[in-house]
Amino acid sequence: MATFLQHIGMLALLTLGGCDSTKKEQVVYKDYDLGKPDKFNMPESLFEISGITLNQGNPDTIYAIQDEDGRLYRLGWDEPKQLNAKFSKKGDYEDVTIIRNNVYVLKSNGAIYNFPLTEAVFEEVEQIREMKKILPKGEYEGMFGDEASGKIYILCKNCEQDNSKSSVTGYILEPDKDSAKISETFSIQVDEIKAITGKVERGFRPSGLAKNPVTNDWYIISAVNKLLVVTDNQWKVKEAYALNGNQFIQPEGIIFDKQGNLYISNEGDDLFSGNILKFKKKNR
Numbered sequence: 001m002a003t004f005l006q007h008i009g010m011l012a013l014l015t016l017g018g019c020d021s022t023k024k025e026q027v028v029y030k031d032y033d034l035g036k037p038d039k040f041n042m043p044e045s046l047f048e049i050s051g052i053t054l055n056q057g058n059p060d061t062i063y064a065i066q067d068e069d070g071r072l073y074r075l076g077w078d079e080p081k082q083l084n085a086k087f088s089k090k091g092d093y094e095d096v097t098i099i100r101n102n103v104y105v106l107k108s109n110g111a112i113y114n115f116p117l118t119e120a121v122f123e124e125v126e127q128i129r130e131m132k133k134i135l136p137k138g139e140y141e142g143m144f145g146d147e148a149s150g151k152i153y154i155l156c157k158n159c160e161q162d163n164s165k166s167s168v169t170g171y172i173l174e175p176d177k178d179s180a181k182i183s184e185t186f187s188i189q190v191d192e193i194k195a196i197t198g199k200v201e202r203g204f205r206p207s208g209l210a211k212n213p214v215t216n217d218w219y220i221i222s223a224v225n226k227l228l229v230v231t232d233n234q235w236k237v238k239e240a241y242a243l244n245g246n247q248f249i250q251p252e253g254i255i256f257d258k259q260g261n262l263y264i265s266n267e268g269d270d271l272f273s274g275n276i277l278k279f280k281k282k283n284r
Contacts, residue, residue: 031215032262034228034241037277042268043080046073049274050252051095051106052265055117056147057213057258062276063120064253064265065096065105070113072096072103072120077278087113087125095208095253097145097152104152104175106143110135112152112173112180131179135171136161141252142208142220150174151183155206155220164203166190170235188220188229192237199225199242207252214260214281221251221264247277 042049042064050067064073070088075081092108098117105113112131119125138159145152152173156162162169172184190204205224212219217238220229226248230239243251249272253265260281268274 031260031282032279033282034279035244035247037247037279040078040276040278041080042274042276043082044273045069045082045084046075047268047274049265049267049276050093050141051143051208052253052255052263052276053097053145054255054257055098055101057256059257059259059261062263063096063098063103064276065093066274067092067094067108067252067267069093070105072105072125074120083121085120085122085125087115087119087128088130094141095143097143099145099147099152100150102175104143104145106140106154108139108141110138110140110154114175131175134173134180134182138162142206144209144211146211152180153209155188155209157205157207164190164205165200168204168206170209186235188231188235189237193227193229193240196237196240197227197242199227199240204229208254208264210254210256212256212260212262213258214256219254219256219262221254223250223252223267226251249275 046066048066049064051065053063062075071084071086073082073084093105094108095106097104101117103115103117115125115128119127139157141157142155155170167187167189170186171182173180174183190200193200205222206220207223209220216233218231226243226245228241231237249269250267251264252267255263262279263276265276
């Protein structure tokens, strides 16, 4: 009898082991320890930091915006002093990117402000252009500029043409010297996120996106859903991770440096200042 029970126990262990082996590989935690960031607390001027970027992946200077003031901020890592350049009046500015020595700032209504990076060293930007009515009506928060192609990727957070419980639309823009135009669209299928996590029952609301230069995967954050979603370069969802609300207060900005280190910015709240969290890429 003991031998028979031992066989049954062994079979159960093997069965459980087989189930575990079919689980998806945790690619985010494999490459980044999301529980152990380097934290850079923002000065008071960036309490409501809403977007961050780097120029060509260079981590020496972090460029940031906040969602009430039309200024581009420049900081060195862990240096509380910031410099800034005013590019517009007060408004709801959500994200920023730099491609080919040009700065692009995304407003929540889909308007885009563009000026040369060389203007960022002055107190006020003079060579500014505002591009309107390129994107469909809606609310936008996430933007990424690809240096190699010169294209800009923008994800809709809340748009009439979308049902956020089923899919979220993204737009690929090709800027030129006069304006910009939509060249392609893409979508994130919410069912693919639901298959991994139940955090999107009320719809997916992305707040930022960036491409990992090492894997070419897309990383998409949502402050509303407290999620980090990873897709392949065809926008098929690979992973989705719940973010710890005690650490990720309000994740709005995301970028990678050229070494593949991950940066996520958080707006502040009543208890904490805004910050940028840096997750170093693990060496394997």
